[in-house]
Amino acid sequence: MSELDLTMVKRAKKGDEDALYQLITSHKEQLYRMAISYLKNEDDAIEAIQETTYRAYKGIKKLRKNEYFTTWLIRILLNYCHDEIKKKKRVIYSDRLLHSMEAPEKNSSIETEDAIHSLNEPYRNVIMLKYLHDLKISEIAEILECPEGTVKTWLHKGLGLLRSQLKEKEGDFHV
Template sequence: MKPEEQWVLDAIKGDGEAFMKLMKLFKLDLYKTALSYLHNEEEALEAIQEVTYRAYKHLRSMKQPAYFKTWLIRIMINYCNDQLKNNIRITVNAELLQSYGISENHTVMELKDAMQGLDERSREILTLKYFHDLKIKEIAQALQCPEGTVKTWLNKALKMLRDRLDEKGGSLNV
């Protein structure tokens, strides 16, 4: 058992310190997810606060400690999608991205722009697979659907993304 799995078990039992260790461990992943959806540092930081609260509030519903990170990212994606539905306008702060070691170049901006034109499920699948390096099995667990369905959705999302990039003169090598 990984140390973070024990932290999850301890946190479920009410250990606040274990919960804080988990949140510190996954803070950058949460930030990158929020930023990839919201494109605004302040909104991303606010999202981390809200997701921390939601995760703590619903921690007892956590069923498999091994999937805590996936569960947490899923909460973040749901929060971000809710915010996007409320038509929040977004800007990217390149300095903050660089301070986190994320290089923002033309290709990345083009990719993010193309992803914004995709449906919610496609953005979600691509984010989980390529921005968080989750395996198909982990994505299926997070989305509570069969692995075959995830593969189908992923293929469709990649095709749509390629088509959007082709329209803009870009390319996708995945």
């Protein structure tokens, strides 16, 4: 984190709303990409960013280490996304199913996406953060607040589970 960003975080923690707004604005594209990859809907992604902004505004004074502002902000977003996914888990997207039946050439990407979302939370998070958001193992460990070794284990196990799920659906599909 740059010295300017650290100064902005300090100002935000002291109640400077403009500083917090600038910090969040500088992260909005990254937050949007993460939200859309989790929630699969532009309106839901925008809602997630709004809620993340609100929660950051309400909780900025609880941030312990200024240099972890970005990690803290992403964690807020991920927590919100997980809550929303749990709420909507029972909904069946019949239009998506119909679309996949009409476009068989897209089935593999839809099946891969579905397989990723069917994984348990730690495996799903690590795979999405690593491969969809191009984060490093160390960054993922900070976001998930766990050791790097744990992230590597979850990544290895998650990819193994993903491979086996896709092999069952596709025959001999390789990740």
